[in-house]
Amino acid sequence: MSIQRDGGASPTISEVAAEAGVGRATVARTLGGYGSVSPKTREVVLAAAQRLGYRPNSVARSMSTGETRTLGVVLADVGNPFFAGVLRGIADAARRADYDVLVLSTDEDLAQEAAAIDVLVDKRVDGVILAPAAGRQARMPQIDLLEQRGIPLVLLDRLVDAVTADAVVINNREASREAVASLIEAGHRRIGFVWGPVTTEPAAGADDLRRILDSALWSDGERLLGYLEALEQAGIPFDTSLVTHVAKHESQATRAVLGMLALSDPPTAIFATETDALTGSLRALRQRGLRCPDDVSLIGFDDSSWASVMTPAMSVVAQPMHQLGKLAAECLLARMAGGVAPVATHVLEADFVRRDSVAPPPAN
Structure with missing residues (x-):
C-alpha cells in the first residue's frame, strides 16, 4: 500500500524504501546514481519514488558524492544577444549531460566578477565557464580560488595571459x-x-x-x-x-x-x-x-x-554563438570527468555575411 502524507511534505528516502520494499541504502544508491543496483531493483525504486513524488535533496547529494551537477557561468551581460546565444549552447550541452546551469552577470566589472566567482565557489559548482572582464595583460587573483578548490575553468570569448585554462574563442x-x-x-x-x-x-x-x-x-x-x-x-x-x-x-x-x-x-x-x-x-x-x-x-x-x-x-x-557555448560546456565537462589532455585554445571561424549596407563612397 502506498504511503499517504499530509501537508505536502516531501517524501523521505525511508518512505521510498518502504514503498519499494527495499533497504534505504539501495534507494540512496539508485537515486544518487552511484554504487551497484540491478536493473530490476532500479526500476522498482524509481517507480516508487515517482508514485510518492520524491524529489532528491541536491545539498545532501552533493555532500555524499562531492558533486552538485551544476555548471557556473559568468558572462559580461546576459541581455546581450551574443551572450544569450552562447548561453543557449551552454545550456543545451549541460542538459544533455544532466547538469544544471547557474548564470551570473558582471556588467564588465572586475569587482562583480570576483564576487560572482565567490558565489559559485560557495554554491559548490562543479566547474566554471568565464567570459573575463579583465584585459589580456591583467592579473586575476580570483582565479586562484578556483584552483585551490579544484574547480575546472574554461575561458569563453576572451583570453587572459596570466590564466592557464582551456578556452573557446573565434578568429x-x-x-x-x-x-x-x-x-x-x-x-x-x-x-x-x-x-x-x-x-x-x-x-x-x-x-x-x-x-x-x-x-x-x-x-x-x-x-x-x-x-x-x-x-x-x-x-x-x-x-x-x-x-x-x-x-x-x-x-x-x-x-x-x-x-x-x-x-x-x-x-x-x-x-x-x-x-x-x-x-x-x-x-x-x-x-x-x-x-x-x-x-x-x-x-x-x-x-x-x-x-x-x-x-x-x-x-x-x-x-557561431551556439557552437561557442556548446564547445565551452563540452570542454568543461571533459575536464570535470578527469580529462588530462593539454590545455588548449579552440578557435572557431566567424562568417562574413555580405548584404546591402555597403556601397562605394559618395562622389563628394
Whole structure:
C-alpha cells in the first residue's frame, strides 16, 4: 500500500524504501546514481519514488558524492544577444549531460566578477565557464580560488595571459580584417571603428596604441588589430580620430559616431564590432539625416535576427554563438570527468555575411 502524507511534505528516502520494499541504502544508491543496483531493483525504486513524488535533496547529494551537477557561468551581460546565444549552447550541452546551469552577470566589472566567482565557489559548482572582464595583460587573483578548490575553468570569448585554462574563442582578428577589407574594396579609405579599447585619450603613436591594446579585452584588441592590418595592407594611414574610445553602451556609441561624423573629413564607412555599437551607429546616422549605404556604409558584428530584414539588410560578421557555448560546456565537462589532455585554445571561424549596407563612397 502506498504511503499517504499530509501537508505536502516531501517524501523521505525511508518512505521510498518502504514503498519499494527495499533497504534505504539501495534507494540512496539508485537515486544518487552511484554504487551497484540491478536493473530490476532500479526500476522498482524509481517507480516508487515517482508514485510518492520524491524529489532528491541536491545539498545532501552533493555532500555524499562531492558533486552538485551544476555548471557556473559568468558572462559580461546576459541581455546581450551574443551572450544569450552562447548561453543557449551552454545550456543545451549541460542538459544533455544532466547538469544544471547557474548564470551570473558582471556588467564588465572586475569587482562583480570576483564576487560572482565567490558565489559559485560557495554554491559548490562543479566547474566554471568565464567570459573575463579583465584585459589580456591583467592579473586575476580570483582565479586562484578556483584552483585551490579544484574547480575546472574554461575561458569563453576572451583570453587572459596570466590564466592557464582551456578556452573557446573565434578568429576575431581575421574576421575583422576581412570585414574592413570589404569596405576598402568598395572604395572606402575613411573607415570608422566603433568600440575600440577603453581609454580617455586617443592613441598618440605606436607605443601608446600598444599600451591601449594590452589593457583592452582580448576580443576588442584582436578586432582592432584586424582593422589595423586591413588598413596597412591597403596602404591607408591609421587615423586615431576614427577609432572610438568608449564604454560598451549604445548611447556612448551614438555620441562617438556623431563626433566622427562632425570631423572635417568624416568617415564614409563604419565597422561596428558589437550589436550595441551597430544600433548606436544607425541612430547617429539617423540623427544626422544620413542614409546607409548611400552616405555611409556600415558593417556590424553578430548576426541578429533584425539585421537581415531591415532596409538595407546589414552586412555582418556572424559568430557561431551556439557552437561557442556548446564547445565551452563540452570542454568543461571533459575536464570535470578527469580529462588530462593539454590545455588548449579552440578557435572557431566567424562568417562574413555580405548584404546591402555597403556601397562605394559618395562622389563628394
